[in-house]
Amino acid sequence: MTVDELSRIANRLRLDVVETVHAAGDGHPGPCMSIADIMSVLFFDEMKLDPQNPRWNERDRFVLSKGHACPILYAALARKGYFPLEELKGLRSLDSFLQGHPDMNKIPGVDTVSGSLGNGVAIGLGMAQGCKMQGIENYVYVIVGDGEEEEGIIWEAAMAAAKMKAGNLIVFADLNNHQSGGKVTELSSLYPVQDKWEAFHWHVQSIDGHDVAAIREAIAQAKKLTDRPSLIACKTLKGKNIPYMEDNNAWHKRVPTEEEVELAREALKDKM
Numbered sequence: 001m002t003v004d005e006l007s008r009i010a011n012r013l014r015l016d017v018v019e020t021v022h023a024a025g026d027g028h029p030g031p032c033m034s035i036a037d038i039m040s041v042l043f044f045d046e047m048k049l050d051p052q053n054p055r056w057n058e059r060d061r062f063v064l065s066k067g068h069a070c071p072i073l074y075a076a077l078a079r080k081g082y083f084p085l086e087e088l089k090g091l092r093s094l095d096s097f098l099q100g101h102p103d104m105n106k107i108p109g110v111d112t113v114s115g116s117l118g119n120g121v122a123i124g125l126g127m128a129q130g131c132k133m134q135g136i137e138n139y140v141y142v143i144v145g146d147g148e149e150e151e152g153i154i155w156e157a158a159m160a161a162a163k164m165k166a167g168n169l170i171v172f173a174d175l176n177n178h179q180s181g182g183k184v185t186e187l188s189s190l191y192p193v194q195d196k197w198e199a200f201h202w203h204v205q206s207i208d209g210h211d212v213a214a215i216r217e218a219i220a221q222a223k224k225l226t227d228r229p230s231l232i233a234c235k236t237l238k239g240k241n242i243p244y245m246e247d248n249n250a251w252h253k254r255v256p257t258e259e260e261v262e263l264a265r266e267a268l269k270d271k272m
Helices: 003-024 036-046 067-080 085-090 120-133 152-163 193-199 212-223 258-268
Strands: 061-064 140-145 169-175 203-208 230-235
Touching: 003 036, 003 067, 003 085, 003 212, 003 258, 036 067, 036 140, 036 212, 061 067, 061 120, 067 085, 120 140, 120 152, 120 169, 169 193, 169 212, 193 203, 193 230, 203 212, 212 230
Parallel strands: 061 140, 140 169, 169 230, 203 230
Antiparallel strands: none
């Protein structure tokens, strides 16, 4: 796909999230917007997938470590053809398989469950090593939030991945400088996060997380390394392309009104 096509898909996913969370009356729209461009590149250009055979053993794997951003994962899966788009309207309802965190046992195309933050890198490393042991030539992609990088298990997994030379593990860090309690820079000493991953012997690249061409190029560079895991540090904007959500942490978990849904549609109508 072209860069323009992937950017338009990212914005389509953003609007899907706004409409889905509005219909559900619950959800986390803000954290979805900052990873929309990454999701577009992965699901519609980069990852080796088969919606008709979700458990195809040769597929690439995907781990959404910041699982509360699942509405955009569900939107990507629906747009990719794993299940009908109408199912998105059931988000978080008791009779729906689309709950507030992804469930690999119920949702086609989901490779792991989530809940407690910080576990995604460790899960991804296990997948990467398991695939390598089976002789499967694929990649495992993980998206982590910057707030969850305060969790210790991430750094245990980072140390182990370097030791295991997990060259088939690629992690995206969504660096929007927000977490549920406020700005990351005001609540922890995480930044500069790139230095920390480099200290754990990862290959690290820093890019604009909304630049589709840069995302593609960073993945290509990561794949050139077979003996080191890769961290792609993505500078992002929480609420990206939804004017009233941008850099506004009130939208970490908030439901848009019908008027706000219309404002989002207007903002994105020429970008999809």
